Amino acid sequence: MDIKRQTGTEQGVYSVKVDCTVMSRFAHTVMTSRALNKANSSQEIFFDVELPKTALIVNFSMQIDGEVYVGEVKEKEKAKKQYEKAVSSGQTAGLVKVSGRKMETFSVSVNIAAKSNVTFILTYEELLQRKLGQYEILTRIVANIYEAQGIAFVEATATFLSNELLPLVDKTISDNKAHISFSPTLEQQRKCPGCEGTIIDGDFIIKYDVKQKEGLGELQIVNGYFVHFFAPPDLPRVPKNVVFVIDRSGSMSGSKIAQTRYALVAILNDLHEEDHFALILFDDKITTWKESLTKATHRYVTEAIAYIRKLKDKGSTNINDAVLKAVNMLEKERRDKNLLERRADMIILLTDGMPNSGESNLKTIQENVRSAIGGKMTLFSLGFGNDVDYSFLDVMSRQNKGAARRIFEGSDAAVQLKGFYEEVASPLLLEVDLRYPEQAVVSVTKNHYSQLFNGSEIVVAGRLTDTPLMSAIPAIKSLIFLLFLQPEEDFQVQGKASVVNLDVIYPDQEYIFGDFSERLWAYLTIQQLLENRFVYLNVVGHLLDGDPHFMIELPGRDDALCFNINDKPGTILNLVRDPKSGFVVNGQIIGKKKIVQDGNNHTYFGRFGIIHQKLGLRLELSTRDILVFHEGKQIKLLWSDTASIKGRNVDFRLTKDCSLTVTLRHSVRFMVIRHTKVWKRRHEQQDYLGFYTLDSHHLSASVHGLLGQFYHGVEFEVTQLHPGEVQEKTDATMYVKGQILNVTRHWQKDFSRDVKNGENIPCWFFNNDGVGLIDGRASDYTVSGLFKAAF
Numbered sequence: 001m002d003i004k005r006q007t008g009t010e011q012g013v014y015s016v017k018v019d020c021t022v023m024s025r026f027a028h029t030v031m032t033s034r035a036l037n038k039a040n041s042s043q044e045i046f047f048d049v050e051l052p053k054t055a056l057i058v059n060f061s062m063q064i065d066g067e068v069y070v071g072e073v074k075e076k077e078k079a080k081k082q083y084e085k086a087v088s089s090g091q092t093a094g095l096v097k098v099s100g101r102k103m104e105t106f107s108v109s110v111n112i113a114a115k116s117n118v119t120f121i122l123t124y125e126e127l128l129q130r131k132l133g134q135y136e137i138l139t140r141i142v143a144n145i146y147e148a149q150g151i152a153f154v155e156a157t158a159t160f161l162s163n164e165l166l167p168l169v170d171k172t173i174s175d176n177k178a179h180i181s182f183s184p185t186l187e188q189q190r191k192c193p194g195c196e197g198t199i200i201d202g203d204f205i206i207k208y209d210v211k212q213k214e215g216l217g218e219l220q221i222v223n224g225y226f227v228h229f230f231a232p233p234d235l236p237r238v239p240k241n242v243v244f245v246i247d248r249s250g251s252m253s254g255s256k257i258a259q260t261r262y263a264l265v266a267i268l269n270d271l272h273e274e275d276h277f278a279l280i281l282f283d284d285k286i287t288t289w290k291e292s293l294t295k296a297t298h299r300y301v302t303e304a305i306a307y308i309r310k311l312k313d314k315g316s317t318n319i320n321d322a323v324l325k326a327v328n329m330l331e332k333e334r335r336d337k338n339l340l341e342r343r344a345d346m347i348i349l350l351t352d353g354m355p356n357s358g359e360s361n362l363k364t365i366q367e368n369v370r371s372a373i374g375g376k377m378t379l380f381s382l383g384f385g386n387d388v389d390y391s392f393l394d395v396m397s398r399q400n401k402g403a404a405r406r407i408f409e410g411s412d413a414a415v416q417l418k419g420f421y422e423e424v425a426s427p428l429l430l431e432v433d434l435r436y437p438e439q440a441v442v443s444v445t446k447n448h449y450s451q452l453f454n455g456s457e458i459v460v461a462g463r464l465t466d467t468p469l470m471s472a473i474p475a476i477k478s479l480i481f482l483l484f485l486q487p488e489e490d491f492q493v494q495g496k497a498s499v500v501n502l503d504v505i506y507p508d509q510e511y512i513f514g515d516f517s518e519r520l521w522a523y524l525t526i527q528q529l530l531e532n533r534f535v536y537l538n539v540v541g542h543l544l545d546g547d548p549h550f551m552i553e554l555p556g557r558d559d560a561l562c563f564n565i566n567d568k569p570g571t572i573l574n575l576v577r578d579p580k581s582g583f584v585v586n587g588q589i590i591g592k593k594k595i596v597q598d599g600n601n602h603t604y605f606g607r608f609g610i611i612h613q614k615l616g617l618r619l620e621l622s623t624r625d626i627l628v629f630h631e632g633k634q635i636k637l638l639w640s641d642t643a644s645i646k647g648r649n650v651d652f653r654l655t656k657d658c659s660l661t662v663t664l665r666h667s668v669r670f671m672v673i674r675h676t677k678v679w680k681r682r683h684e685q686q687d688y689l690g691f692y693t694l695d696s697h698h699l700s701a702s703v704h705g706l707l708g709q710f711y712h713g714v715e716f717e718v719t720q721l722h723p724g725e726v727q728e729k730t731d732a733t734m735y736v737k738g739q740i741l742n743v744t745r746h747w748q749k750d751f752s753r754d755v756k757n758g759e760n761i762p763c764w765f766f767n768n769d770g771v772g773l774i775d776g777r778a779s780d781y782t783v784s785g786l787f788k789a790a791f
Contacts, residue, residue, distance in 0.1 A: 020143040026520045031122045037112040059123040130457035137206040145178040150211035225517035231457040235428040239274040240344040243326040247351035249283040253313040263417035271296035282322035283315025284357035320359035327372040344427040345377035352384035371697035378402045401450040426454035445524040461521035560763035563770030576708035580700035582613025604688030609786030623687035669695040741772040
């Protein structure tokens, strides 16, 4: 923390206090600083504070001569404009900006009258992330840690800790509490007696871990909210197939290429023998060490290290072709069945510059990579230095179930590279679903993760339903996990998590955890919403189901855009039309069997007409049967059948009383699900159909329709999040297709992975039949027949 003054002024900081309280990984930090203007005239004081990049500011206030001024938190771009305007007009304003690798700086300036005091109070919160088996707190003074699960160890370090300062670090640790403080006097902080410079230059870092227990994790329930921590110990690692894609262009010259060589040698030495790996080097040309993946035996690792030691920089940067080459290598190995099925397929890209050879349009590269990967593998990106377009790498990685990391230039760059690899080197679980009884919880945060790595942790939070609390708690204890575990088989595990009673563990500390679970839930919700705030939407999933619910899912983000279409039974709507291939999907709306006068009469899709002119295919699907017309032949299937039909360009897979999956080669892949909804009390049931697009990237750029118009992406921005008119729902403003629309946070069912129970997906809901999101109005998509092309 730093309070700056202008030269020649008389100002003094007479009190600085930093309190950090951690309750179950959730850190709440309050910084309080007091200063006095001793001069006989008003002076400007600058208040600068470093805070973690993952933190959310929840309060900033100033107290000047007994008057309290509370700050208002704004979004980044809007805040920057308002900050510049406020400063130019002499008003008080604060701004958060990047400062270093892990920190950001919060800055504010204020004019203080002569002989006046000012007190700055900044409060921020963050959920500590477990990496490599430990949590890390960046603080300056005091930290209190409360972990009901039990504390395994606590370490406190700092680069500035000398032998003289080390005794000032005080640690008191019990089974589930820890107190760490570092409180040097002003004289002890000075570089020399009477000097203004301080030796406290850097971060005071506290590292700790909790005691991990076998089972389904730990569940904490406080004041109607739950938090579930899942980090199962002693799981065997999942072998991986990894392709390293290394930039060797001219901009990598000097220390970058040397440190890359050094890091890669260490990484290759860490490969396990059951892993398979490949090396791709690129500039404007693409070079492979071998044309296929190789088992990481001692012999091949030694050969690869010798190859890497010769790595030299040259040429320009062709990221597009390099990554696509990696995808093709993994796909070919899969097709040729050279790799066992249940392995983690990943690509690790290292680059330091902008693409300037081959395809250079960033959005086109992202689309090419997303389409090629198709959700089948994970992409991690490392951006080396300050010249790389980090946001481009970040979006591309997130679209493909991965993450990006900036590697800062410096003497420790090789350590940074190896450190990131170590975080993702040992996958334990793949495609993890954490599910909770729907009657017990609502507003659950992200609960599907593509992978769980060794030393990491999954955290899910949610709100208990309005049912009596004592009946909701036993229900939520029963958790269902669906996960791909190890090479052998899929696992579905149902059991009870360990539920802790915080009142017993901390009987005198109610103020610490009174609302921490709600605040942690809010933190996770906001962070996930901010993550999706601005997206170029390269959609991987489109569906319509239910009443009719239309949903456009975002790749790798557990988020979606959604809207309903309300029209009268018998109406036929065009869902997809692609004039280039002649692919058309139309759906006919049906009503409930029993009409309720003056009631809510839901509608559904009851028939689909699907044609593909180039392939000579026509499908007619109803809730009763399926009619297939192909190459002059007609086949009738019943939903009670189980069937598999393969042709030269078509593939049909019918699962009994469940779903039909259709793959049209080099065109499209989709699924139709047959549902039966039952109302036991009214002795009613309703059969209806759902349509799910599984892969559409081969369709042309002119594809359209209620669903088809989203097949090639849409830009949007979510802003101004605020509590909605409906309790526990968030409203927001969305900028999309040149319009400003109001949207509401909803949950919709996706049955593509779990046909019986479905999966709740959070989405931004558009009212009025999707007006503003869809082109035109819903009535514009009405067609006269089930097989009307409407090109």
